[in-house]
Amino acid sequence: MRVSTATSSRSDSRVFTVVVQGYGTAQARNAERSITVPFVRLQTVMQSISQLGGKVLSVTPCSEAPAPAAAKPAATKPATTKPAVSHADVPVNLYKPKDPFVGSVTENYSLLAEGAIGRVNHITFDLSGGDPQLHYVEGQSIGIIPDGADANGKPHKLRLYSIASTRHGDNLEGNTVSLCVRQLQYEKDGETINGVCSTFLCDIEPGAKVKITGPVGKEMLLPDDEEANVIMLATGTGIAPMRTYLRRMFEPAEREKNGWQFRGKAWLFMGVPTTANLLYDDDFNRYQAEFPDNFRYTKAISREQQNPSGGRMYIQDRVSENAEEIFTWIENPKTHVYMCGLRGMEPGIDEAMTAAAAAKGLDWAELRPQLKKAERWHVETY
Numbered sequence: 423m424r425v426s427t428a429t430s431s432r433s434d435s436r437v438f439t440v441v442v443q444g445y446g447t448a449q450a451r452n453a454e455r456s457i458t459v460p461f462v463r464l465q466t467v468m469q470s471i472s473q474l475g476g477k478v479l480s481v482t483p484c485s486e487a488p489a490p491a492a493a494k495p496a497a498t499k500p501a502t503t504k505p506a507v508s509h510a511d512v513p514v515n516l517y518k519p520k521d522p523f524v525g526s527v528t529e530n531y532s533l534l535a536e537g538a539i540g541r542v543n544h545i546t547f548d549l550s551g552g553d554p555q556l557h558y559v560e561g562q563s564i565g566i567i568p569d570g571a572d573a574n575g576k577p578h579k580l581r582l583y584s585i586a587s588t589r590h591g592d593n594l595e596g597n598t599v600s601l602c603v604r605q606l607q608y609e610k611d612g613e614t615i616n617g618v619c620s621t622f623l624c625d626i627e628p629g630a631k632v633k634i635t636g637p638v639g640k641e642m643l644l645p646d647d648e649e650a651n652v653i654m655l656a657t658g659t660g661i662a663p664m665r666t667y668l669r670r671m672f673e674p675a676e677r678e679k680n681g682w683q684f685r686g687k688a689w690l691f692m693g694v695p696t697t698a699n700l701l702y703d704d705d706f707n708r709y710q711a712e713f714p715d716n717f718r719y720t721k722a723i724s725r726e727q728q729n730p731s732g733g734r735m736y737i738q739d740r741v742s743e744n745a746e747e748i749f750t751w752i753e754n755p756k757t758h759v760y761m762c763g764l765r766g767m768e769p770g771i772d773e774a775m776t777a778a779a780a781a782k783g784l785d786w787a788e789l790r791p792q793l794k795k796a797e798r799w800h801v802e803t804y
């Protein structure tokens with residue numbers, strides 16, 4: 423084994439490439455892999471490799487011997503030389519705020535069970551009759567311009583909402599779009615303030631006309647590969663894009679329509695405050711019963727379940743609990759991870775992923791941008 427830590431700089435910012443054999447998942451065990459490790463973590467990683475029966479072949483400063491692409495850990499490699507997600511046929515901005523499409527509401531119903539906190543509705547709009555036809559793909563968002571004017575008498579600005587239906591719509595006729603909207607409510611100076619657009623949408627009646635823009639977004643597109651693995655991390659209305667993926671993967675009539683015969687594995691982590699706040703739960707339970715080899719559904723119900731330290735069970739606690747397996751999935755270049763929900767979920771997930779990666783001898787701060795570059799790490803938080 424060759425180990426070189428020689429460098430002119432002794433600062434902790436140094437990064438090393440550790441080439442190792444017989445370490446990692448069964449799949450990666452025989453292969454020679456290189457792991458990029460910051461100096462501060464080098465000792466821990468070397469210990470972890472030795473404890474897990476791996477053999478270190480060399481340690482070199484990255485500047486001295488940059489790891490060739492082929493020697494990077496499996497998790498950092500794109501699945502193919504083509505982009506993992508095809509962007510070519512993705513429609514963008516067919517309707518702009520100055521000249522929006524006017525759709526009509528076909529349904530608006532609560533997704534929550536008795537005793538839930540707040541208000542979350544499933545709202546569908548008829549898109550027929552547009553020129554061009556407003557169409558979209560799974561993972562995109564649309565803009566809604568609420569009726570009325572702001573405090574300065576100007577028309578309200580648009581708000582974005584993740585699309586919750588597949589490109590074929592809930593009716594499979596290709597002429598509707600559905601959203602999953604939580605009414606924003608907060609207290610200010612002893613007064614309850616209702617969010618403008620979310621309240622407009624939650625209160626809207628079937629038949630009402632609504633100004634719609636878009637579609638927009640290419641961050642949350644699904645890979646084309648029918649054998650991809652998809653890990654989904656959602657809190658609250660962050661379930662919207664995940665619902666589109668899961669319908670595309672497992673809803674029998676949708677599957678028949680889309681001809682996309684998903685054969686990979688999907689794993690949904692869903693975080694909500696109470697059981698009554700679970701969204702589309704019956705559908706997901708049905709998919710799990712019908713496709714037990716392809717779909718896993720893990721719930722974090724913060725006000726009802728406890729994490730191992732006795733605190734509330736949040737989605738990041740479920741990620742930590744399943745860290746070993748999540749990283750085994752991520753080591754497979756066919757695995758994509760999607761995160762969606764309130765922005766506040768990000769630090770917790772990041773912390774859980776950092777710890778999970780470290781247990782595998784990987785550095786999450788290094789790995790995450792590589793996964794992103796390979797179009798395998800997708801985040802939309804708001």
Ligand SMILES: Cc1cc2nc3c(=O)[nH]c(=O)nc-3n(C[C@H](O)[C@H](O)[C@H](O)COP(=O)(O)OP(=O)(O)OC[C@H]3O[C@@H](n4cnc5c(N)ncnc54)[C@H](O)[C@@H]3O)c2cc1C
Nearest residue numbers: 581582583584602603604606608617618619620659662804
């Ligand atoms: C890409 C994207 C996708 C989205 N997808 C969805 C989705 O699928 N479902 C969904 O429900 N929402 C989604 N949103 C959020 C959505 O766009 C709106 O931001 C949300 O509905 C609130 O809009 P509003 O008009 O009701 O609130 P507004 O009337 O615009 O009020 C929001 C403002 O209120 C203030 N505010 C908010 N909370 C507090 C507080 N606690 N204390 C003091 N002030 C506060 C802030 O200034 C904030 O900017 C998404 C956002 C983005 C960017």
